[in-house]
Amino acid sequence: METIHIYHTNDLHSHFEHWPRIDQLLKERRHWHEQAGDEVFIFDIGDHMDRWHPFSEGTRGKGNCQLLNESGYDAVTIGNNEGITLSYDELDNLYNERNFHVLAANLYKQDDSRPDWASPFHVYTTKNGIRLGVIGLTAYYGHFYNLLGWKVTDPLEEIKLQIDQLKDKTDAIVLLSHLGIHDDEEIAKRFPEVDVILGGHTHHIFHNGRLEGETLLAAGGKHGQYIGHITIEFNPETGVIAQKRAVLYDVLELSPVPKEQAVTEQLYDDGKTLLNETVVTIPETLEVDHFGNSALPRLLCQAMLEWCNADCAFLNAGLILKSLPKGPVTKYDLLTICPHPINPCIVELSGRELIEIMKETFEPKWPHLQVKGLGFRGTVMGIFIYEGIEFTPGSHDHQMWVNEKPIDPSFNYKIAVPDMYTFGRLFPSIRRAEHKNYLFPDFLRDLLEWELKKAFE
Numbered sequence: 001m002e003t004i005h006i007y008h009t010n011d012l013h014s015h016f017e018h019w020p021r022i023d024q025l026l027k028e029r030r031h032w033h034e035q036a037g038d039e040v041f042i043f044d045i046g047d048h049m050d051r052w053h054p055f056s057e058g059t060r061g062k063g064n065c066q067l068l069n070e071s072g073y074d075a076v077t078i079g080n081n082e083g084i085t086l087s088y089d090e091l092d093n094l095y096n097e098r099n100f101h102v103l104a105a106n107l108y109k110q111d112d113s114r115p116d117w118a119s120p121f122h123v124y125t126t127k128n129g130i131r132l133g134v135i136g137l138t139a140y141y142g143h144f145y146n147l148l149g150w151k152v153t154d155p156l157e158e159i160k161l162q163i164d165q166l167k168d169k170t171d172a173i174v175l176l177s178h179l180g181i182h183d184d185e186e187i188a189k190r191f192p193e194v195d196v197i198l199g200g201h202t203h204h205i206f207h208n209g210r211l212e213g214e215t216l217l218a219a220g221g222k223h224g225q226y227i228g229h230i231t232i233e234f235n236p237e238t239g240v241i242a243q244k245r246a247v248l249y250d251v252l253e254l255s256p257v258p259k260e261q262a263v264t265e266q267l268y269d270d271g272k273t274l275l276n277e278t279v280v281t282i283p284e285t286l287e288v289d290h291f292g293n294s295a296l297p298r299l300l301c302q303a304m305l306e307w308c309n310a311d312c313a314f315l316n317a318g319l320i321l322k323s324l325p326k327g328p329v330t331k332y333d334l335l336t337i338c339p340h341p342i343n344p345c346i347v348e349l350s351g352r353e354l355i356e357i358m359k360e361t362f363e364p365k366w367p368h369l370q371v372k373g374l375g376f377r378g379t380v381m382g383i384f385i386y387e388g389i390e391f392t393p394g395s396h397d398h399q400m401w402v403n404e405k406p407i408d409p410s411f412n413y414k415i416a417v418p419d420m421y422t423f424g425r426l427f428p429s430i431r432r433a434e435h436k437n438y439l440f441p442d443f444l445r446d447l448l449e450w451e452l453k454k455a456f457e
Contacts, residue, residue: 002126002236004231004232005038005231007029007041007042007229008176008220008228009228011200011222012050012222013048016264018225021254024257025227030042039130041075041124042074043076044075045201046081046178047079047200048068049079050081052377054270055270058272061090062093062097065094069098069100075103076102077136077178078107083150087441091150102117102136103120103122103134103135104120105155105158105162106137110149110151121136128236132170134173135162135173135194136175137159137178139180144440147440159175159194163191167193171239174195174196175187185212196215197216198228206246208245218230221248224251225252226248231243231246280449280452283456286323288317289317291382292383300385300444301387302387304418307344307439308344308345308416309414311388311402312402314385314417315384315385315418316383321338321378331449340375342375342419344439344447345437346439348433349429351412354413358391371426375423388403417430
């Protein structure tokens with residue numbers, strides 16, 4: 001039998017605390033397999049970068065690209081963190097120094113051409129002539145890519161086009177899928193030509209893979225918890241797959257790497273140095289209190305209102321993680337207090353809908369509510385902060401005003417909110433709103449920097 005070994009990682013999200021062990025295992029295994037005469041490939045399934053970490057923020061992801069180079073990756077696909085948390089130019093230059101293939105079949109420029117740095121697939125040929133076709137697909141966030149100047153197509157339609165090109169030119173097809181478990185399952189059902197799907201995005205875990213029909217699904221959770229290992233054995237006479245297996249290696253069970261903590265701390269310090277740029281000096285400490293009225297969340301809410309040119313704005317105090325002490329404020333400081341990849345969004349709602357949402361924000365469940373996902377990098381929601389909205393809480397009907405005028409139930413208002421409110425189950429009426437305008441690529445910390453400069457320069 002001819003054996004191909006595939007190692008895969010996904011959704012690291014710049015959690016580099018496990019990276020030294022990942023790097024060591026990948027290099028060791030490549031050496032072992034090549035010494036044994038077997039073929040080996042290493043793939044990443046996207047969201048390797050996350051701009052909460054100073055190293056990724058300071059290098060705009062280029063540091064992540066260098067780490068992938070050093071570990072010997074053969075190909076990657078992009079995740080939504082690479083795709084829609086960077087500006088057009090930052091993404092377009094992210095992989096300038098890469099030593100691997102970037103596979104993203106459903107990513108295009110607005111003129112329907114492909115970026116120079118990305119390909120829909122690549123065919124790897126082993127020394128014995130086995131042809132391994134590898135396709136990449138990224139999450140279908142069409143509206144957000146369009147706002148940034150890119151275009152993504154429906155991944156289920158795109159993969160059909162790529163399979164049609166590959167099916168007579170390959171002996172096996174592997175998909176690098178930053179789509180999530182449900183799309184992976186659907187692809188396995190609809191396209192049995194795909195032999196292996198290496199998944200990500202929804203942070204699911206398959207310890208020994210999972211067969212969906214004849215397709216082997218594999219995925220390794222998040223944050224470098226696991227490294228995946230696929231073994232594919234081919235009949236040397238027919239070139240047909242005889243067996244395929246999947247296993248995950250728990251990184252915490254791997255042998256420690258000398259000075260691994262120092263390595264991860266150095267990455268953090270390198271990023272901190274890159275971000276050590278003073279943006280403003282403040283004459284007094286700006287406090288944050290997640291459960292009471294405080295200066296810094298109010299300042300951010302005011303910035304959001306002005307930036308969006310909206311009628312009113314509201315946000316949760318938990319978006320600001322800690323206070324800013326008086327003195328110089330650097331880009332690193334702004335990252336540490338507001339690490340979220342969250343953008344401002346203008347939502348158009350009727351006065352009647354706005355009143356109901358305001359009533360929801362008065363509910364006692366919110367301040368201590370713990371939130372995961374939606375781009376949120378904090379711990380609890382905290383109380384809500386309002387700009388342009390006044391009300392008399394505690395009264396039977398919660399009388400409310402926008403810009404000193406009673407809310408007109410039939411009038412349409414423009415409300416500035418963090419875009420996380422338009423996802424998930426926090427505010428269903430906001431999620432369902434027909435008119436939403438996302439302001440990309442600026443994050444809330446960019447708005448806060450803008451407001452601080454206005455107030456204190």
